[in-house]
Amino acid sequence: MSPLRLSIRARLTALYAGLFGAAGAVLLGVTLWLVSRHLERTLPPDAAADALAGLRGQFALALIGTLLVAIALGWVVAGRVLRPLAEITATARRVSQDRLDERIALGGPHDELRELADTFDEMLDRLAAAFASQRRFVANASHELRTPMTVLRAEVDVALADPDAGVAELRAMGETVREATIEAEQLLESLLTLARSEAGLERREPVDVRAAVARAVEIRRGEAAERGIDVRVDAPAEAPVVDGDRRLLERLAANLVDNAVRHNVPGGWVRVELAAGPDDVRLVVENGGDPIPDASAARLVEPFQRLGRRGDGPPGAGLGLSIVRAVAIAHGGGVEVRARPGGGLTVAVRLPRSAAAAPAAAAPAGGAPSPAARTGPPRPRPS
Ligand SMILES: Nc1ncnc2c1ncn2[C@@H]1O[C@H](COP(=O)(O)OP(=O)(O)OP(=O)(O)O)[C@@H](O)[C@H]1O
Ligand SMILES: [Mg+2]
Incomplete structure (x- = not known):
């Protein structure tokens, strides 16, 4: 489902365990060398070699043991560190045009991840405002266009309802219809100009x-x-x-x-x-x-x-x-x-x-x- 997160977690764990293992190996190596120098000075050669061989085996076991513990701890710690990231990803996935009110609102200390979450939330604020203004614009434009359309229909309806309407009445209707059409035309032309100029300049x-x-x-x-x-x-x-x-x-x-x-x-x-x-x-x-x-x-x-x-x-x-x-x-x-x-x-x-x-x-x-x-x-x- 989320290979990226897993892989970052695994990589952090490997890095942590690797560093821990390397530091442990160096420490044990130095200790072994110091002990061997001491033993060679104080014990007969055979006894010193035996003691060293035993010590080497025990050191290797200790190193493997602590390495396993380090891997387990590293896995847990990496998971904890990455949890806010999982939260951010989950919110980003949930947010859609219809659910722009979702926010991460990450708590905890003001660290880099909190900053990322806050930046994301601010971006959502701006997006939500932009979508709201877009909706308002469409609602207003439709409302404005409806006015001349209503006039048009009312005029035509009145004229059609009157079977005895003469040329004068029909001409008057024609005039009103013409005015309403011009109004709608101008509105559409303005909307088009606005949309074009908001899209940027085509030529200069x-x-x-x-x-x-x-x-x-x-x-x-x-x-x-x-x-x-x-x-x-x-x-x-x-x-x-x-x-x-x-x-x-x-x-x-x-x-x-x-x-x-x-x-x-x-x-x-x-x-x-x-x-x-x-x-x-x-x-x-x-x-x-x-x-x-x-x-x-x-x-x-x-x-x-x-x-x-x-x-x-x-x-x-x-x-x-x-x-x-x-x-x-x-x-x-x-x-x-x-x-x-x-x-x-x-x-x-x-x-x-x-x-x-x-x-x-x-x-x-x-x-x-x-x-x-x-x-x-x-x-x-x-x-
Ligand atoms: N120079 C001005 N002096 C006083 N009021 C103004 C002035 N310019 C604009 N307004 C006010 O601002 C409003 C918006 O102006 P705007 O030019 O955007 O639209 P409009 O003039 O009403 O319609 P149109 O789309 O035809 O320009 C106007 O309706 C008017 O109330
Ligand atoms: Mg104007």
Whole structure:
């Protein structure tokens, strides 16, 4: 059943008995030599030879006897030492996706085996958390998808139940069905983008982040103007380049600008700031608006997390910021979301600069490289 454990136990026993036997043989050999020298000096040669022969036989018997005892003791001791390992193996075997709550919880002294067991338990904690979040994600995604589907069916049912439905009613149904379909389509598209960016980058090309940001702002200008929102963009003169996926980076910029305009108050403001350090590019999108609790701000990067209940605010799947985070991480960067003290949100994204373009571009521009940009997430300027 467990040949490995047996063999380690046997090997430890053999090692122990071997060392014991060797040490015993050396000790007895030296003793025999000392005794023989003494006997040769004090007894006639024949008597000394007889006595020595007898002694040799007794020493050999004693050595074999103690060796057998050592083997037995070694076997028992090795078994005791290896027992925690057996426990760890048994737990590892029992643990499966459905029984991730099992833990070894090894007691005893803080030795190497305890450390191994604790490390294994910590790994199980992380696995259990990951599986739980996966399940939550699937549950949320199904729930979100059900909403437009329910609308679809209800609309079609109502139209079918009315035998006298005219063209106007059918057209109205068509409109609603179309909206619900678009909503489902957008949700699926976001889920797909999220899954793709979490899987890592398939290809890399030099992407001009400034152009991606400019496009994102341009697309939202109309909506911002309609709601009287002032959008200001602050970008460096030279274009910072990031090695990455153009579509994903464009999506990142679009999601941030989209959020800042959509989750804003009428007559509010948005500021988009792009800055290039020696090693990375920082994109900070800030907007004013209603106050947001600090604790809520941090969880907004999790999928399906919104402020307030669904339907309260502007429509959205709640995936935009999780896509931003996944894209930033896929590019080797990160994102930080913070509530602004005066209301509204600050989202700061850091992306590593393209290694090829960075040294040449950083030198002539003379832009003050921030040392903080190397280590931590970007710090937006206080406004
Ligand atoms: N710039 C912002 N200002 C204020 N609140 C914001 C801002 N950005 C995001 N939020 C809040 O965080 C929530 C999650 O944002 P996220 O972009 O992940 O999803 P969404 O905008 O609701 O939907 P979508 O998937 O269409 O982007 C939003 O519903 C909103 O409550
Ligand atoms: Mg969004």
